[in-house]
Amino acid sequence: MRLEPRPELDAYRAQVRDFIATRSPGRRAHTGVRAPEPELMPAIRTWIAELYDADLLGQSWPVEHGGLPGDRTEFAFIVAEELARARAWGEIGAAGLASGALLAFGTQEQKAHFLPRIRSGEDLxxxxxxxxxxxxxxxxxxxxxxxxxxxxxxxxxxxxxxxxxxxxxxxxxxxxxxxxxxxxxxxxxxxxxxxxxxxxxxxxxxxxxxxxxxxxxxxxxxxxxxxxxxxxxGWRVANTSLGHERSSVGARGVELIEQLDELIGLARETRVGAGPALADPATRARLGRTATRALVADLMGKVVQSRILGGTEDAADAPLAKVLYSEVNLEAAELGLALGGIGGIATEGDADVLAGGWWQDAWLYARAYTIAGGANEVLKTVVAERALGLPKDRR
Known part of the structure; x- marks a missing residue:
């Protein structure tokens, strides 16, 4: 299956982008899966409720619980991508996992109690x-x-x-x-x-x-x-809910492309020797290598999206997409830090810190992505054993 642009999806993307630009409580100050500062929580709870009220979250829920009719998977992909592109707050915490568990296994009383409170932002x-x-x-x-x-x-x-x-x-x-x-x-x-x-x-x-x-x-x-x-x-409940929330598959690729654009801008602004870093052959080669890998990671996310829509998912899809994303994300953060030169050792609060400390924070956090959601080494074993059918490792 191929993901083709369609007028209705393009129009929907424009609507989502406009909604985020006009209603979002602000950009996230840090990269990664981070917790908001306590003072931001009231605004974020309100924002979560607005996203549900606008049918930008919970689209795939059953209609009787506030979802929309028909297959909304492509539309959910677009929302996740646009939130990532704007570095806007999405739904924080584990509500996506919990709602998946409740919808698949919860009692009617549990659904009636918890699902409205998730939609209102009352329960995180x-x-x-x-x-x-x-x-x-x-x-x-x-x-x-x-x-x-x-x-x-x-x-x-x-x-x-x-x-x-x-x-x-x-x-x-x-x-x-x-x-x-x-x-x-x-x-x-x-x-x-x-x-x-x-x-x-x-x-x-x-x-x-x-x-x-x-x-x-x-x-x-x-x-x-x-x-x-x-x-x-509970093992079955957990695994079912982990597979329920898949809308963020393409968002990571969007994050990498946005980082790539920022890296190119940074290379224009910073200097290597007598000229801009972008004119330095070694820097251009390194930037080109990172750009190639970022584009491949983005395309891999699109492939996974396509397979989800076509019902042809493979056990290797999500693990391989996560492994490549985490490795390229780390590579991009290292390059951003390197472009700062000696200023790369500065941090938030220091005078003239590079990009407000964004790249320093991104570099410090990037290693976590190679561990979170399953360490890359473990995920490669999962691909080998479950997708390729290779003999199991001796344990």
Missing amino acids: WCQLFSEPGAGSDLAGLSTRARRDGDHYVVDGQKVWTTNGHHADVGYLLARTDGSGVKQAGITAFALDMRTPGVDVRPLREITGTTDFNEVFLDSVRIPVDRVIGKVDD
Whole structure:
């Protein structure tokens, strides 16, 4: 299947671009999947509600829950791309994952309670999956939940929880049965983050920001009616929800193309020797190599979009797109930092810092993309085993 421009899609893109330009609460100050500053949260909650009200989010939801009729996948791609192009805030946290889980496995009462609150921005969700000993190997999680009357009592620790300090609800995975294979015996919960025993501790990262958190769960009581899906079936719930939110597939390519344009502008402004960096042969060669890889990464995203629309997705599609994006993103950040010369060691707040410190922050954060969402080395193994059918690694 080929992605062809169509008048109705071009018109829709123009409408989305105009909506973002006139209504967005502002550009994100940093690259990556970051947490807003606390003072921005009221405006972002309002913005999320406006995006839902304008049918720019939740388009693929069932009509009875506020979605639109027909297949809206292409339109959702456009919204994600335009938010990325404008560096505007989109829906923060894990609401996309949580809504996927609720729509596929939630009870009618859960849907009636949580879905309107997601649409209004009243509830922001965080993802309580990863643990200190269970990151890329999520099935190895050890946080436990035991039944006690009409509640489950949860004890354990989660980490790398983006927006955990802003979240109202947590999409939690905990082990309810340890007697079988590790993928079995996991249950999904909707956890009120204000429940006694939930301790959210922000982690200060190398960027100087606190986007991640570690979350300690000490005898946290969750009502049984907050189990999402069936008990011990959380692995299936989680994997289904991870496949539900796919609209951001092409957005990463757009981010790379935008960075590429900024790199070219930076090369015109900065100097190497007696002239602009853009005239320096070595710089031009490096910029050309990065540009080629960025364009390939963008095209790979389009290929994945095409396969999603055509129903021909392959197990290698998402992992390979993520691996290439993360590597090119790191390469672009390194080049941006290098173009700053000795000024590249300056940072936000220093006098005459390059681009307000954008490239320094982008470089410090870029390595995280090679780990988040599955470490690149793990994803390459996934491609080898699940897509290419190669013999499994000895473990």
